[in-house]
Amino acid sequence: xxxxxxxxALLAAAAAAAAAAPPAPAPRPAPKPPELTTxxxxxxxxxxxxxxxxxxxxxxxxxxxxxxxxxxLRQIExxxxxxxxxxxxxxxxxxxxxTRAVRADARTARIPIIMVTSADxxxxxxxxxxxxxxxxxxxxxxxxxxxxxxxxxxLGGGT
Numbered sequence: 001x002x003x004x005x006x007x008x009a010l011l012a013a014a015a016a017a018a019a020a021a022p023p024a025p026a027p028r029p030a031p032k033p034p035e036l037t038t039x040x041x042x043x044x045x046x047x048x049x050x051x052x053x054x055x056x057x058x059x060x061x062x063x064x065x066x067x068x069x070x071x072x073l074r075q076i077e078x079x080x081x082x083x084x085x086x087x088x089x090x091x092x093x094x095x096x097x098x099t100r101a102v103r104a105d106a107r108t109a110r111i112p113i114i115m116v117t118s119a120d121x122x123x124x125x126x127x128x129x130x131x132x133x134x135x136x137x138x139x140x141x142x143x144x145x146x147x148x149x150x151x152x153x154x155l156g157g158g159t
Contacts, residue, residue: 031154032082034060039149040081041065042072042098043116044090052085052116055142061149069093073101080108083149088117088127096130103131112152116140 039061041052053063064081066072068090076084084102088095095115102108115132117123127135134148 035062037083037149037153038062038064038079038081039083039085040072040075041085042067042069042090042095043085043087044068045087048087048116052145055145059146069095069098072098076102076108076111077105080111083112083114083152085114085116085145085149088115088123095132096126099127099130099132112149114145114148114152 039056041049041056041063043049043052044067049065049067053065056063064075064079066075069086070092072084072086073093084098086095086098090098093101095117099113099115102111102113112133113131114134114136115127116136116138117127118138124135133152136145136148
């Protein structure tokens, strides 16, 4: 009987310790394979949209195209992509405004955003302030783009 009381006391102590311990952080969702990953390309240049689409298609990503920032924002509100690649200079809504709008919405605030530009340091700082995760210069290396998408999704070594 004494042993049963000791066991109960140990169980009660373990339960109290477990209750006092902070909850474990929620596990990060498992990264999706490219076939299940949607990448939006927002650029007013059809040539850039086609070129970037070809690179992404070679790596089996799902691709959504937007002709400018307003088009991108409308599509994102309907169906948020997993990654956004945006040009800096677009008519209507530029890449900075698009980034700020995406960051302001709780549903889309954590989408990795890659901005493609022929950027100087001032523009790099503006992009960072707007919430851009990465700036890629033009012309960019295809492998660098894919590597940055993977880092943004938590697949690369950058996490």
